[in-house]
Amino acid sequence: MTKIYQLEFGRKQTGVEDLNLEVEEGQIFGLVGPNGSGKTTTLKLLLGLVFPTSGTGEVLGFPIGHPAYKERIGFLPEGPYFYDHLNAVELLRFYGGLFGLGGKELDRRVQELLELVGMWDRRHIRVRNYSRGMLQRVGVAQALINDPDLIFLDEPTSGLDPLGAMQIREVITRIRDQGKTVFLCSHLLKEMEPLCDNIAILNRGRVVQSGTVDELLAGPQGMYMLRAHTVPQEVVESLRSFATEVRTWDSEIEATFADQKLAAQALEAVVEAGGTVRELSPYRRSLEEVFIDAVGGEAQ
């Protein structure tokens, strides 16, 4: 799909360009990219809130925008806005009502969801008095009110403290473990890396990398990484002769080796010289490195 926004005076702005994505059922799919790269545009296209300039897509087997899938999806928008005179219970009852839910069943569902997002004890507070984190938590509960098969979350942990963010990540994992599909947008790479099954990196409206997290982060086969500190300079120099790469800063050293044998040899040399080993592990790139490589200096 391609989405070109028409601005005033005939100017145009690309939202996404030749977007080609496939998300499998039952996975957590993460769309990552810098600000303005087209994450929210992608969500809005899939939700049928904006229309593609060209191309097509399907959600749960229906063409995008088709009413048939809308009752089977949930959506947490970026910076959600809710009626601020409602409290959490009233708000969820309102959204449940939109899906035709009511009575005892809805009461049960409301309590279950507010407990899930850690808002049950604060259920009587009105939205106008919410902190940013409370708004986000209730937003996630709202997106789950209809027990959707597929849930779209735009920056779900934005504005949350570390504990709150962790709770939301647990909720997301739990939803996936129930067999549901989660489509997530975020630029918080550290958070996406352990959470997602598959990731696509967007830059300037285009997918520049995609795959399973393991595929994206795998280093060359068999390679090992050694991290240590306070290693004498001459030992660092000797490591350079058989390491693939050696990086140093302050008193830290990080070296990669083509195989386990070379890594073991380096380990011995470091220990022998009185250096302190921090880590020896199969080499894996961080999502941050992959992202910077993919996006380079040309992020918007």
Ligand SMILES: Nc1ncnc2c1ncn2[C@@H]1O[C@H](COP(=O)(O)OP(=O)(O)OP(=O)(O)O)[C@@H](O)[C@H]1O
């Ligand atoms: N309604 C709109 N009208 C015109 N341009 C728009 C509109 N919505 C988005 N854009 C433009 O499309 C591009 C992609 O925006 P989008 O909101 O999809 O990015 P994003 O990846 O969600 O960014 P962020 O991380 O900041 O949320 C941006 O250049 C943006 O200015």
Ligand SMILES: [Mg+2]
């Ligand atoms: Mg956005």
